[in-house]
Amino acid sequence: MNYTSCPGRGLSPLVLAASLALASPAFSAIVFTNADLEGTPAAQSTVPTGWELIPHDAPYSLATVSSGVTGDILAADGPSLASGLFGAANSGTTFYAGVHGFISPHTLQEGLQQTVSGFTVGQEYSFSFFQAVVGHTNRRDDAGSWQVYAGGVLVGTTIPTTSTLAWDDPDKATELNWEERIITFTATSESMMLSFLPYDADGDIGAQNGVYMGIDTFSEITAVPEPAAAMLGAFGLLGLMRRRR
Structure with missing residues (x-):
């Protein structure tokens, strides 16, 4: 037998x-620099330390003009309460926010990116971050996502988050609807640029219909077991x- x-x-x-x-x-866990997106609250062309704005001429950006990539660092008290540029961070005191919208004749898409090293080519990796719809006076859509690129290749568009608060609701200072999203990708080089772009999937980005998305709290990047x-x-x-x- x-x-x-x-x-x-x-x-x-x-x-x-x-x-x-x-x-x-x-595999050693790989970490983002300043994963909590801490910085000094400010509007226009600002990113947290360790990160950089995505230029409008990047092949994966939908922005059509250099002035259309100017994101913001937000905190509970600003930088502009009157315009809706404020909100409670998911963790820490600040977070990043960017627009996907349209001002004729140009498209705006305000993302951020970072080069991360330590990957093994061919290995699959996973990480998470939190997203929220923030909204401001000129971008009032209540649902939005983030497009994620690894080495210039789209590896995921997150499931949309829907806002529970109006763009000017003072409760934004104490609570936003932060939701966790997980991204998985395969490394194609030891160092890779990981890029994050706000995205309004309904296609209506004109006037006040564009979306203003927050992002915060990146996890470690870990290898997915074979x-x-x-x-x-x-x-x-x-x-x-x-x-x-």
Whole structure:
């Protein structure tokens, strides 16, 4: 009679641990500089330390003029309460906000980006961030997303978030509808530019119908386990459980 061996059966915890180590190479978590987007609240052409604005001539930007990429750093008290340029950060004291809109004859898209290093080519990675619709006097759409590019290639458009507060609601200073979104991509080089652009998916970006989106609180970037390694890990856990019985 033939039997199929069961991974983990009869193996000591030490052997299982060694097997898992061989099957799952250790990857150090990769971090964004200033992942909490802390800075000095200000409007027009400002980004948190460690980040840069996405120029209008970047091939992945929808902006058609250099003045259409000027994002803002916001806090609960400004920089402009009267215009709606304020809001409670998801974490820390400040966050970044940018417009996707239209002022004839130009499209505006105010994103930010950062070059991140430490990737293994061909490895899949995952990270998360939080998004919220902020709104201001000239951009009052209540739903929006972020387009995410890795090395200039679109790797995701987030599920839209819908605002629960009007653009001028004073409660924005204490609470915005921050929602977490997860992005997964495959590294094509050791260093990659990760870019984030606000996006109004309904297509109506004219006048006050454009969207003003906030972004905050980036997680570490972690390697996604290979399926085979994940399966071996599951078998290893089963083996440990049987060993303890």
